[in-house]
Amino acid sequence: MKSIRSQLLLWLVPSFVIIAFLAGSSLYLSEKRRLEANLDNELNEFVRIMKLTLKRPSPPFAGPFNMAPEFVSSVKKKLNDDSSGYYMQSWAEDGSTLNKSLSLGDQQIIRPNRINQQLQDSGEYVEYDSKLMSGDEIRVYAFSLQGNPRRATSDVSVAISKKVINQRLANFALELTVGGMFFCILLSAILVLVIRRSLVPIQNLTEQVAKVEAGSLHNRLIEENVPTEITPLVDRLNQLLTRLEQSFLRERQFNSDLAHELQTPLAAIRTTSEVALKWPEQSSFDDYRYIAESTIQLQQTIDSLLTLARIESSGNETLSESVSVFTIVEECLSLHANSIEARGIDIILDVNRAQSLRSDPRLLRIILSNLLSNAADYAPENSEVTIAGDLLLNNQGTSNYQLNSTVLTVVNSAPNLTKGDLVTMFDRLWRKDSSRTGSKHVGLGLSIARTAAKALSLEITADLVEQSTPEQKIKMSLTVVDKKF
């Protein structure tokens, strides 16, 4: 019952039934009122004639009721005909029946005792529904006929049978019930068809989504003929597909790059070994050197991947120790001293010796070492690398809590980098050189640095300074928050 179709049917079909019932009831009551009004009019007209007839001094009556023939031929006909549905009965003041129409036969109209006195006092009449002894429903018009010297005061009730209008109302009710049921069934069927038709775009969307596979992520869901209510959903799904496609592309790129980083040195080791075994006369001392270099390259790749995995899995297991910024920068620089010297890199160190903060020295060392390694190896030969540590004080207003930040920046020339590179350079195995030639860097350094920074809740940002000029430089900034309680 969770489907939209079920929900709509569950709510709409009972609503239609209720609406149909209310409409039918209104029609029935309206018709009933109309028929009763007609009946009352007919009764009143009949009573009016009766009153005129009874009040008029007349010659001797014909039949059991004294009526002038010229006035009462139709009245007499109705009252004397036992199937006409017109009745009349009069009572003396003592309650004895004075007269009654032939149409009543053995039956009596129930005399309205309670109203009698009232009728006599007001000289008016009352109308009410009653029943004959046979069970026939009748509409009664009761009035009092004032006496005169010739005639005693009497109560007169004129009635008309409701059999015809009851029959009509019963037929009408049957018609309404059948019509209402037909209306409800028809409406429900239309509703089912409309809902089914309205849900076709969702079905189409479902089929389109079902066809989405890793290889077809470049396809987008078609918004044509989609109802406006579903368009936002299609838009969101398309945005999701875009993100998935990008994610898959990165995953594919990572796999491709990793395959290259692992397979190439492995192929070199294997081929060199096989050649040495098959053609020993061709082998030389250099073969061992190449095998060693390829092995080191493989080991570096695997070590970097393991470092990355370990930092990611370390979670919140970080240390909090007092760290001298100057000391840790010097330590990291010493790790790359050979490369710095060989490439003629001039290091400009602008860090306060007394500057210290509380952080995890192990992770800080990993971050700085990778940033400095990149600067030392990728800055043009005989260029400058500037390392600066700026202290930012930010008092939060409370006496026992102080939050200081040290922004460590490493700036070096990077004439070939583009703005687009800044977006992807922190991706795993990213290398500016798409051919991935060379074995010193595998493209995991910046990814490791960013992951380590995340573990410390820090952020590394990269910006291009003096962009698009030969003097273009890259500025890597690490904001280290020092929390002291």
Added chain:
Amino acid sequence: MKLLLVEDSEALRRAVVKALKASGFAVDATGDGQEGLWMALEHDYDVIILDIMLPGLDGTKVLKKLREANNESPVLFLTAKDSIEDRVAGLRLGADDYLVKSFAIEELIARVEVLARRKYQIRSPKLVVGDLVLDRSAKTVRRAEQNIVLSSQLFALLEYLMVNAGSVISRSQIEQHIYDEQVSPMSNVVDTAVCALRKAIVVTNDCPALIHTRRGMGYLMSVDKP
């Protein structure tokens, strides 16, 4: 047979060159895509072994430019890109074969041999001229039911002459196909090698000469004396 190897990993390039040379191929090698393209367009290589991820010019672009220049040399992609999409893309681009790193060197050599045969429209690994039979897969030469032992370079020279049996092959053609770029064009290495080969394939006193000199033109391999 002369091959071009374009591979940026120096260690791998060095080992593959050694193996191919030991198998009797003349090999030129480079680690740069742009240089590789220039070499491929300048020389008529029997097979080109091409890495995809190359500095200078991507391997796929090298192949595309080669085909655009109507260079129909068979190309074997030797790459770490191992996905089905990469293989299909490489082959659709016009590569004749695709080998994923790491590989067995024997397999690479076998594939190169197949591509070289395909270039000369030869299906069988055996080349026959008169009673001289050269088996390219077994690397053997037999004449009059006797085995002939040849150095890899002489084997390559004989193979080249037998592949082109009936046609006159110039010295420069032999230089181009048998010797790599290290050989000086002014040297008489071809004449010396042909002389040595002639001697090597004489197993009996009544053996007819199969390699004939056409003065000023080159050499011809044929049973009949021209």
